[in-house]
Amino acid sequence: MASPSQTYTRWTTLQDSELTVENVRESLETIQNDLWVAAACVDRLVDDVEVQRTLLELGLIRTRSAIATAKQALAFPLDQGKPGDSESAGSGVKVEKDSFVSYFRTVPADTQLCHMRAVLLERLDRLNTFVEICKDLSEEEEETEEALDTWEDDPWGEESGESSTSATTSNKKSSVQPPIPISAFLVDDLLQISCVLASREHYAALRVLFERHGSYLWAYRFTLLDNIPEHSHPSEYRDFLPGLDVSTNSELIFISQAWRSEPDWSETFEVRTAIEASEVTLRVDLPSRTSSEHGKSHPDPLTTPQLTGWYKNRVDHIITSTGMVDIALATIQHGASQGIPDLDELGEELSLLSRLVYDAPQAEGRDVDDDWTLVRWKAMDPAAVIRAYLAHSSPGTIARDIQKLVMPYLFVLESRAERSGQPDSALPNRLLYDFILSASLQIAAAIFEASKPTLPAAQRLIRSDEDIARLALACLYGSQRLDEWVTMSRIFECLPAWDISRDDDEADEADTTIASLGAFVTPSTSRPRCTASDLLVFFKPLPVSSLSRALDILDLHLEGGEILGRWGVPAPLRWFLQSSGDAVEQRAWANRMARRAGGSKDHLDTREDWEWLMKDMLKLSGTGENGLKGAFGLIPRKEVMGIFFGGLLSNGKFEIAKDLLGLSESKLSLDSTAVEDICLSVSKEFYDNASSGNFKFGDMKLAYECLDVPPPSDRLVKEKEFIEATSRLSSFNVMSRPGIPISPIEIRLTKDRISLVSRVLSSNVDAYKHTQVVLDLVYKLGFRNDIVAEVKTLAMLANTALHAEDFDRAYETSQRMVDTVLNLRLSAPLGLEDPNVQEASEVCWMACWQLGRQPEFDDVDKKLLLLGRALELCPPDRLHEVLTGWCRLEKEDLDNRKERLATSRGVVGLAKAPRRPVIESTPNTASSLASRLQDFRMHMPASPLANAEDAAALAGRTFNRVTASFPFSIGHRSSSDTDSSSNGESRQRPQSGDVSAQANRVFAKGIGWLLGADDE
Known part of the structure; x- marks a missing residue:
């Protein structure tokens, strides 16, 4: 047999994991020292139930003798043992409190054993609780494998996996992993253990713990509830939720069932107080039951208002922290x-909110909106709630969603109004109608289809036929959609059809309402757009007969809308109201339809397509069977055909246009004048929109070809020649501004088109050489048979040639111009009084004078002839000016001849020879003219132009007068900086001085249109 020292040594060397029931008994039962054995049992904590139970029971046995001795010595007054028992020897004897303290101080070993007994008893109770917890868990495991998976995934299972043993029941080990190790469960704070179990949702364990130790945990019940996760369903922990005791009208008290009905002597208040007062050093502390730092104590039952407040606070906390409205609703329902009173309204709100969160359709690809809170819900007005319910409803689900979500909500609102003493039976319809008016046409169509008059009344969302008609009219005329004609037709098919024989007054009333509605929907500064809700105001007063008439009008408008949409020019339905009395607006839309046709058909390429378009346009201009006019009802039929024909041409379909005009069965019946007018108008549009003047491509080509559609006429030929002239001008690279070619529209808008010819001559060096080409250009610009324009053109050509110092060509052109003017003077009906004759003569004599007085032109005979023509054509008040120049040229010519003769014959006196022989050497025309002019000069009175100075002054006045009325300009020619004077001397041009005077001098020489003095 081992000695006591060996036994002690053996026990201390055993590890906790090596302990078994057998070696515990073998090691401790042989030791006689009760205090040492009890201390050894208290000191050891293992995770094996049987070993731990053996230690606890063995420790309790070794404490019995100390308890018996203490009772006998103190004669414990509260002893409830049976008379005669050794443990109750001192019964009935009263001992003062100080006796307890004195005894425990005197016998510290018994004090230690009494304290250890209380510790062992508490641990044994907890061990029994732990075993029961494991038993319940084992039963749950057997019921479902899902519970087993939950425990395996639980963090407590991982922690308890560190232990090599598990709880057992009925001497059999369980496979269930306990939520907390035995060693921790026996000594840790009981409230903390409960809070941990609550937070981990181990409700079965918590239920056992609360049942067996409820006397300690009851005061901290709300602390436990606060540790239960908000997402946990209340049905799982309903045993812990507070209830109402109807008999006391306060909180229902939880009844616990402790393991022992009465406390042990060592656990009594007197003993525990005496042990603490004895100041004996204890080897181990009692297991902690509750700690104030883990929660606030509520030992008293809550009142009814407090219970209501707790449930409301719990719900707010659940929604705020998790957003799980269903959990909050279940909590309120349990309360x-x-x-618990005053929870019905909150439950009602949560029920409605839960429908929004869980039952209402959600956006695809999105989770449930986690921002929904009671605060947000209560802040929403009813209309916003309905919109939220149906925010993601589709046309296929809208009817069901209204029945399932909106109708219960509207019923609640109506009930609340009644409970508040303010009943409003129209509230549900009003809110539903407001939603319909603001919904899309697809959604509205689905609602109307679920409200057809053919359906049973109980199944219809809208049960009033009149309301359906009013809502449909407001929705359709209030919509701005241009692509929902099929949907609009679906809505119309859902409307009631009343068989009403209406009188004229009722028809007029409906028509008046529609007319006033047209003015109402027209945008204004105060109301840019009226909504469907605004439009409903107009339809509410209408009786059934007027509503039926309004639906007839709607039918016509829908048909017109479908036609306009078919051809790519859709108009909102309200446009038909606005334009019902506006012919200008109807005409504008008809033009748009004809010109933009094919927007929805890519392009109209066949005659059949265009005939279809014409048929639709004529249909819109007609009157229906019910006497209602179409969308173009204010436009005459002929005008509609003209608009169609113009649209056909504007799309460049010239061959189709010819076919339609040539077919006898075609509905396009337009007279030749109308066809010609339309072709000219469309051609001008093409012309004005052309970016290039070349009529071989682009819009200019279309403008040219458009004129070939009708038979030729003078107007068509003239327009075609103008297009050809435009193309010719573009080929000459005429510029509008430096670097920017002139555009066709600029050419058309040019008031004086002769000036375009001057641009050609100034921008093209050799253009003057092609006289006939330039003249053809003038003719095609619209001046065919215009002699004045021809004379002006010849004058410009002559002057341009003069600038280029091509004097021969200038002379030839001048001769042609003179011949043209002379023929005009002879053929003019009014003779010389004709304005055209006067204008042509004015241009001609100025051009002749300009060329005839050029010093660089050395052919004196031609110059004299030109000046003679100038004298012949100029007005009487200009004869002095021209004659002075002619005389000066004649004198210079004679002086030059004399010098040449004197040089060749060596005769000095020959310089004073008579003039006649010299004149005779000139051509006959010049000689006869010279003699006539000599006669005229000899008999002419003194003139202020008798000398050069007077001539120069008069020339200046003439310059100012002529340039002010000059209708065109000619480009300048390049020249040297010196001019030749009549006497052959060279004179330098001024470098400074009056700029205006210098410009006048340059213009007089360069342009050459003025009469006057010589170059001085």
Whole structure:
């Protein structure tokens, strides 16, 4: 047999994991020292139930003798043992409190054993609780494998996996992993253990713990509830939720069932107080039951208002922290089932909110909106709630969603109004109608289809036929959609059809309403757009007969809308109201339809397509069977055909246009004048929009070809020649501004088109050489048979040639111009009084004078002839000016001849020879003219132009007068900086001085249109 020292040594060397029931008994039962054995049992904590139970029971046995001795010595007054028992020897003897303290101080070993007994008893109770917890868990495991998976995934299972043993029941080990190790469960704070179990949702364990130790945990019940996760369903922990005791009208008290009905002597208040007062050093502390730092104590039952407040606070916390409205609703429902008052309204709100969160359709690809809170919900007005319910409803689900979500909500609102003493039976319809008016046409169509008059009344969302008609009219005329004609037709098919024989007054009333509605929907500064809700105001007063008439009008408008949409020019339905009395607006839309046709058909390429378009346009201009006019009802039929024909041409379909005009069965019946007018108008549009003047491509080509559609006429030929002239001008690279070619529209808008010819001559060096080409250009610009324009053109050509110092060509052109003017003078009906004759003569004599007085032109005979023509054509008041120049040229010519003769014959006196022989050497025309002019000069009175100075002054006045009325300009020619004077001397041009005077001098020489003095 081992000695006591060996036994002690053996026990201390055993590890906790090596302990078994057998070696515990073998090691401790042989030791006689009760205090040492009890201390050894208290000191050891293992995770094996049987070993731990053996230690606890063995420790309790070794404490019995100390308890018996203490009772006998103190004669414990509260002893409830049976008379005669050794443990109750001192019964009935009263001992003062100080006796307890004195005894425990005197016998510290018994004090230690009494304290250890209380510790062992508490641990044994907890061990029994732990075993029961494991038993319940084992039963749950057997019921479902899902519970087993939950425990395996639980963090407590991982922690308890560190232990090599598990709880057992009925001497059999369980496979269930306990939520907390035995060693921790026996000594840790009981409230903390409960809070941990609550937070981990181990409700079965918590239920056992609360049942067996409820006397300690009851005061901290709300601390436990606060540790239960908000997402946990209340049905899982309903045993811990507070209820109402109807008999006391306060919180229902939880009844616990402790393991021992009465406390042990060592656990009594007197003993525990005496042990603490004895100041004996204890080897181990009692297991902690509750700690104030883990929660606030509520030992008293809550009142009814407090219970209501707790449930409301719990719900707010659940929604705020998790957003799980269903959990909050279940919590409120549980409270209401327990009789807690004032939770019905909150439950109603949560029920409606839960429908929004869980039952209402959600956006695809999105989770449930986690921002929904009671605060947000209560802040929403009813209309916003309905919109939220149906925000993601589709046309296929809208009817069901209204029945399932909106109708219950509207019923609640109506009930609340009644409970508040303010009943409003129209509230549900009003809110539903407001939603319909603001919904899309697709959604509205689905609602109307679920409200057809053919359906049973109980199944219809809208049960009033009149309301359906009013809502449909407001929705359709209030919509701005241009691509929903099929949907609009679906809505119309859902409307009631009343068989009403209306009188004229009722028809007029409906028509008046529609007319006033047209003015109402027209945008204004105060109301840019009226909504469907605004439009409903107009339809509410209408009786059934007027509503039926309004639906007839709607039918016509829908048909017109479908036609306009078919051809790519859709108009909102309200346009038909606005334009019903506006012919200008109808005409504008008809033009748009004809010109933009094919927007929805890519392009109209066949005659059949265009005939279809014409048929639709004529249909819109007609009157229906019910006497209602179409969308173009204010436009005459002929005008509609003209608009169609113009649209056909504007799309460049010239061959189709010819076919339609040539077919006898075609509905396009337009007279030749109308066809010609339309072709000219469309051609001008093409012309004005052309970016290039070349009529071989682009819009200019279309403008040219458009004129070939009708038979030729003078107007068509003239327009075609103008297009050809435009193309010719573009080929000459005429510029509008430096670097920017002139555009066709600029050419058309040019008031004086002769000036375009001057641009050609100034921008093209050799253009003057092609006289006939330039003249053809003038003719095609619209001046065919215009002699004045021809004379002006010849004058410009002559002057341009003069600038280029091509004097021969200038002379030839001048001769042609003179011949043209002379023929005009002879053929003019009014003779010389004709304005055209006067204008042509004015241009001609100025051009002749300009060329005839050029010093660089050395052919004196031609110059004299030109000046003679100038004298012949100029007005009487200009004869002095021209004659002075002619005389000066004649004198210079004679002086030059004399010098040449004197040089060749060596005769000095020959310089004073008579003039006649010299004149005779000139051509006959010049000689006869010279003699006539000599006669005229000899008999002419003195003139202020008798000398050069007077001539120069008069020339200046003439310059100012002529340039002010000059209708065109000619480009300048390049020249040297010196001019030749009549006497052959060279004179330098001024470098400074009056700029205006210098410009006048340059213009007089360069342009050459003025009469006057010589170059001085």
